[in-house]
Amino acid sequence: MVSRYFVRRREDAARGRIEISNERYLLIRAASLSLEFFNLVREILGAGREREADLFAQDLVYDLAHALGKTDARRFHAWSQARDPISRLACGPVHFAHTGWAEVEIDPRSLLVANPDYFMIYTHHGSFEAETWVEGGRRPELPVCIMNAGYSSGWCEESFGLPLVAVEIHCRARGDDACRFLMAPPRRIEERLQRHFPEVFQEGKASIRVPDFFVRQRLEEELRRSREDLERRVAERTAELIQLNQRLQEEIRARQQVEQEALQAARWEAVVHLAGGIAHDFNNLMGVVVGEASLLEASLPADSPVRAAVGRMREAGQVAANLTRQLIDFSRPALQKTAPLEPGGMENESRPPMAAAGIEAGSSAKAAPVAAGSGETILMVEDQAALRRMFEQMLSSCGYRVLSSGDPGEALRWLSDKEKAIALLLTDVVMPGMSGRDLAERALALRPGLKVLFMSGYPDDDETLCQGIKRGQAELLVKPFTPSQLSERLRHLLDS
Template sequence: MRGTRTVRVPAEMERVFQQAERLVAGYFATRRERPERGSIEISGERYLLVRAASLSVEFFALVRELYGPGHDAQADEFSRNLLYDLSHGLGRADARHFHARMGLTDPVARLAAGPVHFSHTGWAFVDIDPRSCVIAGPEYVLLYEHPHSFEADAWLASGTFVDAPACIMNSGYSAGWCQESFGLRLVSAEVACRACGDSTCRFVMAPPDRIERRLEEFATEPSRPASRRRPYGIPDLVIRKRIEDELYRAREELEQRVRERTAELERANRRLREEIAERERVEAELVQAARLEAVGRVAGGIAHDFNNLLAVVIGQASLLERQLPEGSAERGMAGEIRSVGQEAAQLTTQLMGFGRAGICRVEPLDLNEVVRANLGVLHRLIGERIVVVTDLTPDDVVVRMDRGQLAQVVMNLVINARDAMPDGGTLTVRTAVVAEPASAPQAVLEVTDTGSGMDEETVARVFDPFFSTKPGGTGLGLATVRRVVTGAGGSIEVESRPGAGSTFRIRLPRAPETRQPCRDGAPGTARAGEAVLVVEDQPPVRRMMVRALERLGYVALEADTPEAALRLLSAGDRRVDLLITDVVMPGMNGPELAARAVALHPALKVLFVSGYPDDALLRDGVEAGRMELLAKPFLAEQLAARVRRILDT
C-alpha cells in the first residue's frame, strides 16, 4: 500500500491520487478568513465550520430528548436516516461542484478527488482496500477505512457506549461523492466502528441491489479474535436505501411501461384514425363512382335523344346543301348548319366518354389529325388567356386505337393543362416519332403547360383514381388516360417541378400501315332495283334517311316499329337487300329484329344505327367485326357510303 499525505491507496491507484492531491491542495490553499464579515472562503467559495460533536453524539441526544423517554430506538433510527440522507446529498453536491470547477471528466479521477477533499475538510483520513473494484457497473465495490473518523472520535470523547456503527455521515457523504463520479446509484454502510470497540472504521460501498451480499462478504473484523467478534446485522438504513432503490427502479419501469403503452395506444389511435379516414375515403369514392355511373346512364339516354335531333339537323342540312346552287348564300347557310351540328355531335361524343366507355373500334389513326380536330373543338374550353402552340411532326405518325378513346386522351390532357394555368400561360402540344428500336418504333404525344407544377408526392399519385388537387375534381381524368394508353400497349410519364410547369408524355406503338381515307366519305349510288328497309321509331330521323336513300336511287322502304318491318318482310312480295334498323326501340330491339329478319331472308344484310354512345347490345359484335354500326348523328354522304360498302361486300 502506498499513499499521499491525506490517503492510503493500492499501488496501481497511486498516480491518480497524487494528481488528485495536487489538485485539491491547490484548491484549499487559497483560504481566507474574514471574522469581521463572519465568513470563511476557499477558492472563492464560502465554507462553514461546524463542531463534529454537534453532528454526531449531541445530535442523537437532542433527537432523543425530542422523542421523549422510552423511544430511544425510534429516535436513533430517525437520526441515522436523516444524517445519512443529508450527507449523501452533500456529497453529491460537493462532487458535482468540484468536478465542474476543476474540469474533471474521468470517473476514476473524479472519485480520487473525493477522499482527498474528505481529508482537507476534516471528515477523515481514507485508506482504500486493494480488494476494491471501482468500475461503472453492477460489480462496483469500494472497501475503505477511516482511521480518524470525526464521528467515531466524537462518540469516544463523550464516553457514550454505542452498539451500532456511528459513522453515518461518513458513509453517506462518501457514497454521494462516488455516485456522482460514476453516474451509478451507490450506498455505503459501516461494518466496523471504533465507537463500538473495533480497531478501525471500515465501510463497504456498492449498488443498492448488491450491498447485502457485499456486506456479508466483508463484514468481519479481522483484528479481533473470533471469540470476541460482535455479531453483525445489516443496518436498517441500508435496507431502507435498498428498498428505496427498488422502488425507484420499479417506478422507472412503470413509467417506461406507461410510456410504451401510451405510445402503443397513440399508434393504435393513429391507425384507427387512418383506417376511419380511409374507410370514409373509400365510401366517398363509391358514392362518387355510383353518382358517375348514374350520371353516365342518364347522360347516355340524353345523348340518344340529342343525337336523334342532331341526326335530323345534320342529315337534312347535308341534303339541302347538295340541292342548292353552288356558291349561293343559301347553300352557305345550309353548310353552316351542317358544320355546327357536326361540332355539337363531336362535343356530345367526347363529353359522354367521361361517363361510359363506349364501343371500342380499333383502327389506324393519324395522330396529328386527331390532335388538330380536338384542339379545334376544345378552343372555347381552353379560353382566351391561354396561348396554344402546336409542334406536330411532318412524319407519318399512325397508331391503332379507337378514335373516341384517343380523342378522350387528348381532351383530358389538354383540360388538365388548362386547369394548371388559372392565370393564363402557354399550352404546347407536340407529336414526334421515335424510330429506335427499329423493331418497335413509337409515336409520341406531349402536352406541356407553364402552370404551377407539382411536387414529388403529387407526381407519385397523379394517376391514382379519385386523386385530385383541384377543388371539386373527380380524379378520373388522368386515371382514364393511363387506362386507355396502357390498354393500347403504350406508356405515360410525367415531368414536373413546383413552379416549373408539367409535361405529360405518351408513347404509343407506331402502326406499320398508313391511315386509310375514310371509306364513308364518298357517297355511292344505287344499282338497279336495290331496296333498303329503314326501321326507326323517330319519324324525323326515319324521313331523313329515306329521303337520302331515295335521292341516291335506292328503293327506300320504311317501318316505324320492328313488328311492321317483320310484316313487310314476311309478305314476300318486295325485294329487300339491306335492313337499316335503330338499336333501341319500344318492344323489340334492333338485334332481335335483325335475327328474325335474317331468318326470313338469309341473304339479307344489316346496318345498325344508334344514338347511344355505348350500346351493350352490340359491343361484342361490333368490336369483333361481325356487325356494322353507324353512330348518330351522321351525314347523308356517310350513310350513302356505308350502305354502298355493305351491299358491295
C-alpha cells in the same frame, strides 16, 4: 502536504476564532454529534417511538456528514491542487485523522476506480462515535458510526466523481472488534454486501442499514429512468401516431381528390351524355330537313327560283348536320365490340367496311338524279315518325315498294312470313326495345340471304355493325342523307 495544512493553525480565544491555513474551524464535543444527539431526538419524539427516533437521527446525521465530506474534499482538493482520484482520496484519511474523526485503514481487497465497479472496504480505528456510545454505557441494535460513514462517502464521491454510499458492517459500540465499512455506488451496494459480507444476510435480522437518503436516491433514480423510458415510449408512440395521422390525412386528401375527380367525371359524363342525346335527336331533325328539302328540290323545275332557295336550305341543313355529327363524335363513348353475327351458312369473317355514305363537311352538292328501283320490297324500320314518313316518300320516289314500321318486333313478324318477298332490311340503329344490330341478327337468322342497310348518325358504327356479315350483304348509311344517296346505296347492295 496534509500535515503542513494543519500545522498552520492559529487560535485566538479573545476573538473566538480557530483558523487552520486561513480556514475557520469549530471545536465541537464528539458526544453532542453522536449519543447525545440520538438521546435528544428520542426526547423530542417521546416514549414508545425510540426506534423511529433512532432511524430519523441516523438519516439526518448521515445526510449532513455526507454533504460536509463533499464540501471539505472540494475545498481541500483546490488547496492541494490534487488532480487524479487516487491522490485526492489519499488526502482523505490523513485529513480525517487530523480532524479527530478516526484513523483509517483501507482493505487491499478494495477496487478504487472511477466507474461503477468501485468499492472500498475500510476500518475506522478509534471512531469518535463508537467510543462515545461505549463510554455512555449503551449498546445499540444497529451500527452507530453514521457521521464517519457519511463523511468518508462524501469525500470519496467528490474524489472519484461518482455517487457513493457507505454502510457500517461491524461496530465496536455493538461489541465488534472494529468499526468496519463497505463503500460502493448505491445501485451496487447490496451486491457488494452479498459478495464480501454474506453473513450479514444470514443472521436472520437486520444488522445493518443502508442510509435512507441513498435508498430514496436509488428509488428516485429508478423512477427517473422509468419516467425517461415512459417518456421515450410516449414520444415514439406519439411520433408513430403523428406519422399515421399524416398518412391518414394524405389518404383522406387522395380519396377526396379521387372522389372529386370521379364527381367531376360523372358530371362531365352526364353533360356529354345529355349533349350526345340532344345531338342525336337534332341530327334526326336535320335528317328530316335535308331529306324533305331534297325531295322538294327534285320536284321543282330546274329554272324555278324556289328550287334555288330550297337548294340553299338543303345545303344549310347539310352544314348543320355536319356540325351536329362532330358533337356526336365528341360526346359518344367508345363502342363495345359485339360478337359477330353467325347466321346459318354465312361467312364468319371480318371485312373492310364499305365507306359510310353521308354528307361531307362543307359539301354543297346539288340534288343528284335518283337511281330508280325495280319494284323490290324494302322493309324499313325507324322509330321516329317524321323520319319514317320521309323515308317512305324517298323509297317510293325511287321506285321501291315499302313495308314501314316503327316497331322491330312487327318487322320480325313480317320477316317470318315467307310469302312476303322482302329484298332488303333498311333499319335505324338506335331504337327503344331492340337495336338495329339485334334486329339484323334475328332477321338474318330468318332469311340468311337478306341484304341489310343500317342508318346511323355515327360513322364509326360501320365496322362494328357489319362485322361477321358476308361481304356485300350489309353496309352503313350515315344520317342525314339525300334521296340520291339512299337510292345509290340501295342499288349497290341489291345488285352486289
